[in-house]
Amino acid sequence: MDLKTAEAHVRDLQNLLNQYSYEYHVLDKPSIPDAEYDTLLRELIELEEKFPEMVTPDSPTQRVGGTILEMFEKVEHTSPMLSLGNAFNEADLRDFDRKVRQAVGDNFSYVCELKIDGLAVSLRYEDGIFVRGATRGDGTVGEDITANLRTIKSIPIRLREPMTLEVRGEAFMPKKSFEALNNAKLERDEEPFANPRNAAAGSLRQLDTRIAASRNLDIFLYGIGDAGNTNAASHSEGLDLLDRLGFKTNKERKKCANIEEVLEYVEGWVEKRPNLPYDIDGIVIKVDSYEQQEQLGRTAKSPRWAIAFKFPAEEVVTKLKNIELSVGRTGVVTPTAILEPVKVAGTTVQRASLHNEDLIREKDIKIGDQVVVKKAGDIIPEVVNVLAELRTGEEVDFHMPTHCPECESELVRLEDEVALRCINPKCPAQIREGLIHFVSRNAMNIEGLGEKVISQLFRENLIVDVADIYKLSFEQLIALERMGEKSVNNLLRAIEASKNNSLERLLFGLGIRHVGEKAARILSQDFQTIHSLQEASREQLTAINEIGEKMADSVVTFFEMEEVNELIRELEARGVNLTYKGPKPVNIEQSDSFFAGKTVVLTGKLEQLTRNEAKEKIEALGANVAGSVSKKTDLVVAGEEAGSKLTKAEQLGIEVWDEARLVEELNK
Known part of the structure; x- marks a missing residue:
């Protein structure tokens, strides 16, 4: 086979295998048997080994793993990956609805989606090619896990249209994969994973990509990082766009006209969730319109246009075997319940917080009691109450010690404090x-x-x-x-x-x-x-x-x-710096800085500064850096691929700078 023929055949095989993978892993409608797919993949591997110059980033062979990474590099998201506020009952959801109505009126709709219990990730595509994937991290900066994300077969490595965008999703381990993984670990006398979420997170943070490839992870995409450079006007349209581009989205989503329909959707999934092939821990409710999302804005941590309803906490009964004490950094001595291992909300629980001695007395907790333990989502398990009617007489009262369990120093209770504290600085x-x-x-x-x-x-x-x-x-x-x-x-x-x-x-x-x-x-x-x-x-x-x-x-x-x-x-x-290196605080009334007292919004990708660096420098000059554009905004700094925030700034007649102008002003 000559070079030209080989190149054409490689491209045909790559396109064909990518299509088969999409049909199998995204549409769940395989058009060929697994054996035939494997034969074609082996043929492609052999050709690419013979002609390595033909290997492309979007080739199916790049999914199989095998790379050993040295470390995970830090990655700044083009727009923040915000966490969601939580609702735990109907009253919380109605309160959220009331606040939305106060801000945008009655003419709006919601989109409800299952809240997948996995690891939030961001995927970057340039001209339709998957170039980078990262963890959520702190919402602004995550870790580059591109090599591991490539091994998830439902992530397209080439889109069906050559778009440049960043999308967000939840990587997870299906229940079937989780069971197979834990069975294999038990056969090797290894500690099994506590739940599918931990297993998924652990798999994607492996430096050996072969491990991630072997774990059979999956993903649902739930949004676009900045929809400003798309034609989508709403979240539901954004999800439809993701479907057209070849992403796997969760089809259980529903558009709801009002809060009553939202509550009906939530109630239905409280009952149906055990039947799903993957874990969910709640429902995400979002205002559909992007324009109304911008109008609602966000707090420092969470958008005001979305909320996560967390399923009711699961309560189970187990035995309290003992109470252990730990001494924290500030000397506070904290009691912890040691329990008979029990499954709560998908996690095996062996420890639960008891907070302090007053709580133990208030709940009349004894060692040996049968206790009710509650856990909701990521909340630390807690002992709710004691089943005193099940006592046998062998239970033992617990008393906090008079001396530190670590250093034997006498414990003290400071004024207005519930906690006992060790004040020995050498503890x-x-x-x-x-x-x-x-x-x-x-x-x-x-x-x-x-x-x-x-x-x-x-x-x-x-x-x-x-x-x-x-x-x-x-x-x-x-x-x-x-x-x-x-x-x-x-x-x-x-x-x-x-x-x-x-x-x-x-x-x-x-x-x-x-x-x-x-x-x-x-x-x-x-x-x-x-x-x-x-x-x-x-x-x-x-x-x-x-x-x-x-x-x-x-x-x-x-x-x-x-x-x-x-x-x-x-x-x-030892050479440790003992001086302040940052900017001095600005007296806004006396400052001659352009930024003093102004509200600034950053949007798009900055090249010379990270988003955090720009924010710190601008705030150091007396400005408030906001997350959304409104009539109160004084300035918008627009980097590359700036989207809806730039559009809104132009509509409102707000002054817009590029990054070069910002850097010039900061350097004055």
């Missing part, structure tokens, strides 16, 4: 939890230094305080279990990089009581260096807007401790 449990907090994403953000590694280092006495992190050597780390040379080098680089963090990250990481991320930033902006903050009086602190007396007392008390001052000296000696 091992508090130190370990504090170390975990210090390296976390929102604090010093030391990638690779997670909870397990911190616990291991602490157990081996390699770290006893946060300054010790900056003393770790290659020799110490390489000797640890499951730490290879590459991992160690990556970790040491991450530790070194964290030394350059701005002061607010360090301040938050130190875990000063009552000082969260926002307060850490405010204090850093005002005092500029940690040494200035160490010398601050209560009066100086409370003079700052948003710093109250309780927080001021906590900061002063923290820096009065000699061990804290010694820790600061050690960190400084």
Whole structure:
């Protein structure tokens, strides 16, 4: 076979196999037997091995896995993947409906969809070719899992039209795949997955793509990231477009004219959900019109035009075997119920929160009781009540200890607090939890230094305080279990990089009581260096807007401790930055910045700045960065592929800048 003939045959096979895959995995209407498909796929594999230059990103051979990834790169979504507010009963849904009516009137409709219990992902297509897939992450930045998503056969790797867009969906593991996976794990004496959602998430976060390929995952697409560059005017039209492009959407969706039809749909699926071949944990209700969605806008975390109805919590009865105590970062001693393992809402539960001693007394909980346990969705399981009538007389009263279970220091109950607290600053449990907090994403953000590694280092006495992190050597780390040379080098680089963090990250990481991320930033902006903050009086602190007396007392008390001052000296000696590197807060009345006091909306893809960088810089100059365009918007910054927000800004006559103009203004 000559090159030209081979190339034509490869293209024909690729097109044919992609069509067969679409019929089988999306339409559920296979047109050829599996054996024939496998024969054609083997022929294509052989041809592509012989002519590797003919392998294309949209070839069916790229689905089979085999790549070993080094790590997951971070990916910024072109528009945020927002989480949804929750409704738990009819009253919540009617309240949501009332708020929608107040904003847009009575002329609107809803779309109801099954809420698939899986992993939210974003898929990017350019000219119809699948180029990137990412996890939701924090809603703005996720992890690139393209190679693993390619192994899901219901994800088209080439669309039926050459469009450029980003779509959102829920990857999941069907019940049949979950059962097969867990049976195989049990045969190998491995721990089975607790539920299909965990199994799907674990599969897509494997560095070996062959594992993801073997798990038989599936996906339903539920929306378009920014529908502005499509002709769709509503969510239902957007879903129809996804169908035409070759995506797999959930056909159980329904357009509802009013809240009564929504409630009828919800009630029907409460009964029918066990019969589905996949898990659902609720119903998503969305206002259909995109224009009305824009009008309703969103909060910082959730859209006002959508809500998730969570199915009623499942309650089961099991035995409370024991009560264990744990000591948190702030010294609070928390009791946890240890239960006979029981299935609740699709998850095997062995532990449940008891919160504090007062709750145990109020519910008259004894060790050995038969208890009712409740769990709804992702909510931590809790003990609802005791079945006292089933007591045998062998049950044992529980009493909170007088001394810390970790360090034996006397526990105290601070004024106006329910919790018992260990106030020994050298308590091992508090130190370990504090170390975990210090390296976390929102604090010093030391990638690779997670909870397990911190616990291991602490157990081996390699770290006893946060300054010790900056003393770790290659020799110490390489000797640890499951730490290879590459991992160690990556970790040491991450530790070194964290030394350059701005002061607010360090301040938050130190875990000063009552000082969260926002307060850490405010204090850093005002005092500029940690040494200035160490010398601050209560009066100086409370003079700052948003710093109250309780927080001021906590900061002063923290820096009065000699061990804290010694820790600061050690960190400084190790080269950790102790100064604020960010922009100073803006006095809007005195500022001559163009942005001071203005409301700005960012839309489209930015090239020179990430969305977060742009937001931080603009807000540092005194502006409010909003998520939707309204009459109150002063400026819209439009990057590439800007959609409906740009259109609305032009309709309202709002000033529009491109990214170059924004960067120019920021650099003045």
